[in-house]
Amino acid sequence: MTTTDPTAAAPSHPYRLTPAGILRSEWHKLWTLRTTWITLLTATALVLAVGITMGSTYDGDDSEVDTVVFVLFGTQLSQICLAVLGILVTAGEYATGMIRASLTAVPRRLPVLWSKAAVFTAVAFTLSLVTNVVTFLVAQIWLGGTDKELALTDPGVLGALTGSAAAITLLSLIALGLGALLRSVPGGIGAFVGAVLVLPEVLTTLPLDAVDTAVKYFPAQASSSLGSITRVENTIAPGAGLLSLTLWAAAILTAAALLLRRRDV
Numbered sequence: 701m702t703t704t705d706p707t708a709a710a711p712s713h714p715y716r717l718t719p720a721g722i723l724r725s726e727w728h729k730l731w732t733l734r735t736t737w738i739t740l741l742t743a744t745a746l747v748l749a750v751g752i753t754m755g756s757t758y759d760g761d762d763s764e765v766d767t768v769v770f771v772l773f774g775t776q777l778s779q780i781c782l783a784v785l786g787i788l789v790t791a792g793e794y795a796t797g798m799i800r801a802s803l804t805a806v807p808r809r810l811p812v813l814w815s816k817a818a819v820f821t822a823v824a825f826t827l828s829l830v831t832n833v834v835t836f837l838v839a840q841i842w843l844g845g846t847d848k849e850l851a852l853t854d855p856g857v858l859g860a861l862t863g864s865a866a867a868i869t870l871l872s873l874i875a876l877g878l879g880a881l882l883r884s885v886p887g888g889i890g891a892f893v894g895a896v897l898v899l900p901e902v903l904t905t906l907p908l909d910a911v912d913t914a915v916k917y918f919p920a921q922a923s924s925s926l927g928s929i930t931r932v933e934n935t936i937a938p939g940a941g942l943l944s945l946t947l948w949a950a951a952i953l954t955a956a957a958l959l960l961r962r963r964d965v
Contacts, residue, residue: 719815722806726815729798730789730823738918739785743778744831750774755839758846766906766928767848768860771839772832775927778861779868782824786876787888790956809960817873817953824872828865838911856929863938864927870945873894873898876918877890877952881959896920917944 730736731927762770777909790813793799806812837854843849843881874896879888900918903911915921924932925941935941 706782717806717808717811719811721940722811722815723819725805726812726819731817732841733792735786735788735789739781739788739825743781743785744827746777746781747772747831748835749773750777751835751839752842753857755842758843758848760846763847766860766930766932767843767850768836768857768864769928769932770848771836771843772861772864774835775828775832775864775868778828778831779871781877782828782868782872783892785888786820786824786872786874787879787885789816789879790876791879791883791885791888796883810957813953813957814958816880817876820876821869821873822834827864828868829862832861832864862928863942866942867923867926867945870942871919872950873949874945874952877949877956880956881952883887919945919948922948 750773754771754773758770793802803809804811833852840849840851849942852858875888875892878891878895879885882888882891896919900915900921903915916934917940922936922941922944923933925938926945931937936944
């Protein structure tokens with residue numbers, strides 16, 4: 701009579717969490733939501749539609765406006781779409797209760813936040829860059845032969861298109877961090893619109909030079925220094941703008957990470 705070791709059938713490599721596995725989980729969660737598809741398609745359609753409209757109706761009145769800025773006016777609308785999506789990525793799970801399952805599967809918590817930020821950043825930047833390039837090329841169909849005729853290979857063009865995509869992505873990442881901080885979709889949207897978009901404009905009405913200088917480093921204003929071939933008036937240098945946006949996003953995500961570890965679900 702033979703006996704078998706009850707532990708012989710046990711797997712030699714038990715299940716364990718890995719960064720790749722958490723990233724894959726967040727990737728699937730993002731793309732299985734109908735909201736993701738609707739928001740991304742809307743953001744793309746707005747940029748493309750406005751770019752076509754600007755190009756097809758150009759009559760020379762806006763000759764002083766940078767060409768890339770001119771054809772990408774629609775990014776001001778798509779930015780709102782991507783910011784809302786960033787808030788939904790984090791605060792949306794608190795609204796549905798899905799966050800309990802996520803944090804039960806990943807008890808250390810922080811990898812969930814970092815994975816959400818990484819997946820969202822990759823998607824937002826890729827989509828924004830591709831949309832910017834396509835919109836620029838399509839708008840040039842009508843702008844050919846005008847003072848705004850440019851090729852993608854002309855000096856500064858690709859850098860401006862990339863800078864615009866980076867600015868949109870970092871602003872949306874700030875929105876993602878606000879969603880994680882406030883754990884509320886309406887609260888996150890209100891904080892983004894009020895603190896990031898409206899508050900700096902209110903501060904500029906104060907008759908203080910120091911305030912005017914400081915406001916230039918706020919997220920929305922810093923993003924204005926990116927996405928143009930020539931230097932935009934009353935903005936900081938593109939390098940300083942990119943650094944400022946990065947620091948804002950890092951600070952808000954760090955604050956969200958600290959609260960995620962300290963607060964209950």
